[in-house]
Amino acid sequence: MKLLSTKATCNSHGQDSSYFLGWQEYEKNPYDEVLNPEGIIQMGLAENQLSFDLLESWLDRNPNVAGFKSNDGKSIFRELALFQDYHGLPSFKKALVDFMAEIRGNKVTFDPNHIVLTAGSTPANETLMFCLAEKGEAFLLPTPYYPGFDRDLKWRTGVEIVPIQCTSSNNFQITEPALQLAYQEAKKRNLRVKGVLVTNPSNPLGTTMSRSELNLLIDFIKDKNIHLISDEIYSGTVYSSPGFVSVMEILKERNDLEDCHAPVWDRVHVVYSLSKDLGLPGFRVGAIYSQNDVVVEAATKMSSFGLVSSQTQYLLSAMLGDKKFTKSYISENQKRLKRRQRMFVSGLQKAGIGCLKTNNAGLFCWVDMSHLLHSNTFEAEMELWKKILYEVRLNISPGSSCHCAEPGWFRMCFANMSEDTLNLAMKRLKAFAAAEFNGSSCSKKVTLQLGFPAIVS
């Protein structure tokens, strides 16, 4: 009899992918300006380190909150220490839904009774899988997608992912034929499709979904009678046009969704977290938002397996409840992200490298290095990735780890380091690209004559 469970001994935690391997290499030889200037620069971590000063100064101005004291200086340590109600701290839920509304320009509002708090968006996504699908059923996900989903959505739930292939021909937007193809693919594999999960803004593309894509999705789930999960974890990181449009906004606009039998409103669920917008991944604050009472009830009970620390709920209820602060934070944070992205894109250009021209959100760019591949294959992409990791000493994420259909694309993060470090990374990349270009015998793209691939921004 085998000692451990299948889950414990199999590989479906997905952690053998290069996404995690590159991370390990970085850990062994991390760049440090003083201590290790030749080390690997981490460009594979989608963290927002640009606005800590704003959070720190708020904390300095509000010392009572971290000290478990209420506004009038009274200690509420006891109440917080005992508070393990999976319905969540009411003041925090209120502050969180207000913050979510603010990010959406107050075009939509959220009801705190429909929000479920979870220890980050990782359990939020897994919980939704447990609630919406059985083992062996499937969710459709547009590629490229966040590698962590292979673990978060599939591992313990037994749910399958069927990819919706997107391509560079239209900047990786979701199309109707692609949706239908994925649906048919699932059918061929005898998998019952329970829904579609999208990340909007997209990781790794760094783009907001267009209104037409969102409407397409709503049409699709309406027609197939399935769910839609919109992971909007990057919603606060949108720094340029066309601006963020949430699926909730589209639902509000449409007037064809009043079908009583299986209302679409009941099948759309939003996931959020403070890990990216506020740069607080360590605090483990995530949420599920759904109009479906059955889902909210079940997810609330399941949140017992990953509640948010009451200490953290209290701190953030005060911070997010400070509307003056949140307004200025959101705007300043976006400004800094925009500036950083411009720096990065410009540095890439100097290296003769382009990225997705629709990039307007997120903490990373979706970069096109297909012109540096020895052949238009994923093997060549891996070779290039390894060269960049070990020779150029940049840990970047290869498109294959994101299940991209086309080789040569890489995700590069720009918000998790100082400006100086970013400049150094760009210098190293420029030197590498120049050497590669000079030594390269690959001339499949006519545009190489110009030194720029076709999709330069």
Next chain:
Amino acid sequence: MSLRKAGQDSHGQDSSYFLGWQEYEKNPYHPIQNPMGIIQMGLAENQLSFDLLKLWLRRNPDIVGLKKNGASLFRELALFQDYHGLPALKNELVEFMEKTRGSEMKFAPEKLVLTAGATPANEILVFCLADPGEAFILPTPYYPGFNRDLKWRTGVEIVPMQCSSSNGFRITSSALEQAYQQAQKMNLNVKGVLVTNPSNPLGITMTRSELNHLVDFAIHKNIHIVSDEIYSGTVFASPKFVSITGVLKERNSDNNIWNRIHIVYSLSKDLGIPGFRVGMIYSNNERVVSAATKMSSFGLVSSQTQYLVANLLMDKKFTSKYMEETQRRLKRRKEMLVCGLRNAGIQCLKSNAGLFCWVDMRHLLTSATFEAEKELWIKILYHVGLNISPGSSFHCCEPGWFRLCFANMSEDTLKVAMQRMKAFTHSTTFLLKAS
């Protein structure tokens, strides 16, 4: 469309354990605002030593401000989401665990996995040790939450091992064997035994002989033992706490059985901080630690909290004094309850740990049935105004036993509860005698 897990009942939340809680929420006792309200005796919380924790916080304002020696650690902590956990916290936790076990053996921080409370710790262990449709044996009576925590999303079954008052609800080899046979009859593959030591709801520490029976059984059947030691710091009287690891060490067992022993712990009961969600798994099995570490992604401990707790535990002088004082207060409180119940003509199982007593009200039943137990529970809830937990919700095989908590209220409130109980039993006895 169906939402099977979402819609079904196996989250176990329709049991009286939760219903009594709901009634309390509607009409909660307050000495001034609602003196006729329901007194909550169904919540195993440790509220006796917050003054000590608050004192520590006042002396260490830097820590809550996420500072060390004046320098801010906010950034580092805000970014820290490594599922290996804050090294400082793990180092302190293993030392804390060692102390609780009389320093019989050393624990290694790399064998510890941090989780957001004991709830995910238990679920994760089941995910790691058993496939859907397989089973764990649990001695009854057991914590009702296990029906949700161990079974709901994992698809694993619980096979109860019946313990009875005839021997103080102790685990015996024959009861273990019987449960195993029962599982075979039901075509269930037993992967292990899960015990809570000290026991919830019994409030007793397992004896060396019980632990040895358990180890014999696990060796013979080649299965796992999960020992939920969440109450290990609440032992307030002899015999001292003996952990399963202590017994294994004495036996000089070979490596194989060591690979199948896993401990669950949490700070929710000992330190009284359930809201902060600090739990852990300790296992000698590398593969379990590796898989559980990855699974902890679904319920990590907030780094803000990890930092606070690490510093609290680092203050050895404080934790030593805290544990001693808490145990003294728990002992005193338990004695108050036992005494008060005795005055009401009610006996308890002799206990030396936990935040509750296992109370014998069989003599107050109109018949030795669970229906009569339910009637009695309802009467006590609505007429006496006490929310206590009926034995049936703990899957006890004998009707008439109840769990009463004593550490989640003030002394005065406990006195009021005891007065109400006394009044109730006197009138009941009168009625029983009269009929």
